[in-house]
Amino acid sequence: MDAREYEKMAAVEAQMWWYQGLHQMVLTLIDGLSLRPGARVLDAGCGTGGLLARIAERRPDLRLTGFDFDDAAVAWSRRKAAIPLVAASINALPFASGQFEAVVSCDVLCHRSVDQAAALADIARVLAPGGHVILNLPAYDWMYSTHDRRVHTARRYTVGRARQSLAEHGLRVSRGGYWNTGLFPLMAVHRLLSRSSSGDSDVHLYPAPIEALFRRVVLTEAWLVGKGVNLPYGGSVLVVAEKVGHV
Template sequence: GEVVGVDVSSEAIRLASSREVEGCRLAQASLTHLPFADGSFDLVTSFDVICCINEHGLAFSELSRVLRPGGRVVVNLPAYNPLRSEHDLAVHIKKRYTRADVAVQAERAGLTVERVAHANTLLFPIAAAVRLAKKVPSKPASEARSDLKPLPSAINRGLTQVLLVERWLLQRMDLPFGLSVVFVARK
């Protein structure tokens, strides 16, 4: 089938276009005003996007609108507002979610939630301790800086192994907490 990538940023569209992925069409648009007919897609995904806009309910409704009946939506969002940090300001995250928040928003948009789970659980204790120790600065987002930096390849390999263990766990159970909330819903 056809794959369509959407981003609000012209720079992101330019970068994606330079990759020349066969069978992938790109569109510059906002998640709150998708330029597609109702029921256009079998699968819609959104990874850490809804959290960056003010109209969360409208975004969930748009995902539902462009999904065909019986189609599925998969969304990843950052979890737990107490974990807000300067990184959130720098990357324009306006809200962090709980599993209940996500389920309510999805159901209001006419979706049937099939699964809501946490992800990035094994790294949660370390990340939460660091985030909770730092105060969210009161500076404007334009002055905020992310604390994420490129890591040595050995550390990246180790983190990949941690995520592979977590994937194995998620195939068997819902994890009780994590840095992210992931949900799958059906229209």
């Protein structure tokens, strides 16, 4: 992404409703994996470190590692959490085979600089047998808009598309659904109206009452996900997949 987008992310991800929802979704799914103390977890494309900081706060028993392609993003992450971090590409991970029990990757495979096949193959490689990957991805090609251009999104997904792509690399989806469901009609209208706009990305704070309302909606969805509900549509695809076999 552009440096300005990283700066915006770093400034708002601790308060903005969308990041609050995303982070709670991922934390809920990590808790569902029943990882043992000391389990190794990789944030593949950690951005400016907000999610890593939340995981470290919630699960100090896990051994966390993060990386991002952008040096500035890694620098932002280092300010938020005392976690091993490197600058690297998801297309060629600098980690040993079978090193991690879980990999989390949020809105990275969709990036225009990512070779999806190479990235998924390397995620599968660094996962231990029986390990899990949690992916968050933007949903639906028809939702492509100015926001995607600003953050360098090249592709959007459905659960079916994500399932097929993961299966090609020995990763079997055990949970697949969406989130940002309740606010999806508003999001869809906004994105469709902004398709031809030359404006900014959607990474910004709304007035406090709107942030509070939106936050309540997405945190309720996270609660539902924690109860085992796979939401049928939404602005983002959320999947959990397990590495099958011993390769």
